[in-house]
Amino acid sequence: MPTLNHYLLLSAVLFAIGTAGVFVRRNLITILLSIEIMLNAVNLTFVAFGRAMGSADGQIIVFFVMTVAAAEAAIGLAIVIALFRHRESLNPDMFTQLKW
């Protein structure tokens, strides 16, 4: 029978994978996917706490997060497409014009 700690541990692992993906991968779409993984790690934590405390609040917040994540994905992908049209590349290191 998995306890709360198991869920939290899984969530932490997912979050770490997502973070590592954001920093390590050189493809904008992969980075966006990594961000989704981090968001879902957080969602998992909410749901786990909600169940452990016998309340529906955690699940409600997850729905909010999912809505925002959907919007974020739409905008993020739009930006990625715009960037690709501009530079023919998805490598974030190519986009360093916004500096001194």
Next chain:
Amino acid sequence: MLLLIPLLPFVGFLLNASFGRRLSKAAAGAVACAAMAGSFAVSLAAVWSLLAKAPEARVVTQTFFSWIASGDFSVAFALLLDPLASVMILIITGIGTLIHIYSTAYMHEESDSEFARYFSYLNLFAAFMLVLVLGSNFLVMFVGWEGVGLCSYLLIGFWYQKKSAADAGKKAFIVNRIGDVGFVLGVLLIFVRFGTLDFQEIGRSLAPLAPEMAFGTISVITLLLFIGATGKSAQIPLFVWLPDAMEGPTPVSALIHAATMVTAGVYMIGRNALLFGHAPRTLAIVAIVGIATALMAGTIGLVQNDIKRVLAYSTVSQLGYMFLAMGVGAFGAGIFHLYTHAFFKALLFLGSGAVIHALGGEQDLRRMGGLKNDLPITYWTFLIGSLAIAGVPGLAGFFSKDEILFRTFAGGHVLLWTVGLLTSLLTAIYMFRVVFLAFHGPSYTHAAPEHPAPQHPAPGTHLHDAPPAMAIALIVLAIGSVFAGYAGLSGRFERFLEPSFTVVQDAGGLQAQPTPEPASDAGLETGLMAVSSVVAIAGIGIAMFFFLRKREAADRVARQFGGLHRVLEHKYYVDEIYDAALVQPIHIVSEEGLWKTVDVRVIDGAVNGVADAVRGGSETLRRLQTGSVRAYAASLFLGVVTVLGYYLWR
């Protein structure tokens, strides 16, 4: 009604200043003259109603509004008419009107707008001068005091395209500022000491006090006020501006720099006779400065070649006489000389203006001569003025100058009297030097071919005498120069002024203020009169010998005392000394110290240094902004981890 006196010229100023451009010369001149004449009429009426009162009650104060009220300090805008002020307003408006009329002819060659500008300044001057003499407290007086200084500056520099005129205006203004610092400090100290700036209240609080024998507050106050007077009235050490002020139009010299403004210092001492009377130490200084100035300016006047400069030094010298009178406590005699001097010095200046006008701008005495027949009106009026200033018996200057010398002698100041007499001799010599050089002797204009002077009318052209507007002013002033002195016969003038120099009590009664009554020794007075008459006539004789009979003798004397002559010609090098001792050091300190060190290094250095430091720091710090989004995200993440870590493991 009192307000109307300064207000009329002020309205004239506003009209000419606002619409002058569109007015014809005749209209602009008429507005200005009408304003002055109206003011003169109101003054006459005001003085007439004053005369109707008993001598002790001859004070009219009119408060118009409370000007400044702040805690203990309250000043009303109030005007005061008493015998002293009435003499002054009659001089200012009367002689002012004549000079306005004269100016309409003298300034005729100016363009319409310049003409209106000239008259607007002249009217503004009259308004301020009237405020000065009518003000019933120091602050109102100060408004006029500064206002006339401003107008003096504007009028000296009237021909501002000429650099020397613009410079002379600045010099007058700056030198006057130096004096004004003393004046303002004196006024502040008066407030600290007496708690009021009202002349009559100061007098009332002074009345019970004994004169200050030691050097105390009142001495300091009066000394500071006197510094202001030396600036305004061109006394040592601040007299240097007046001769340069002759760059202005000649009627201006007559009105401002002879008859009215420069006498403001004398008036101010007369107005505060009680205050100065309580400071015998200051009075002694006033007398010494006065007589020293009189002698110094008189000697310089002997050798100057510019006709207006001779008159300017003569003015300085006569003002010295007035201060001598003030210094020996003969306030009435000083004001009496101020009054007669206004007539004959205005006359002399206007006469010299007529000469300059006739010669097309020539001011050098060496280029004049033989004008007697060409300019008869100018000649005769100028001669009367010269006789009056020299102190020939029967004319105005004789009575007033003699009164001063008599009071000096009677006061026991024999040394001052001797120097005064010597100055009187000098006065006669330099004035008649001008008369003989300009009007007698060989005609320069007829001998012109040897020394071509392009600005002269061609040789043989008929020189025109003063046009009617100028002639009227000359003749009226000449009549005044003859008869003005009779107002002072047997001390009538001084008795009239006496209430102004004492305290008026609340009920209008006179506080018995013991003024040192001179020993009315008729024999002594007659003897001294005879001495000064002889001196005056001797002076004229000396001038006649040197400048009419034997001009080469004058040149020989000048050569023999070459060193002295040079010193006098260079006005004792006072300008050069001031330049070396004050102007140049200030210049050097300002340029090398304040400009090139303090401003450039310290102030600019601090400002630029801060900017440079910020830029240098930013140069390094901006490398942090790489533009790489992932680097930003990494720092964000690290930051969150750090903050969370801190709170978790605290």
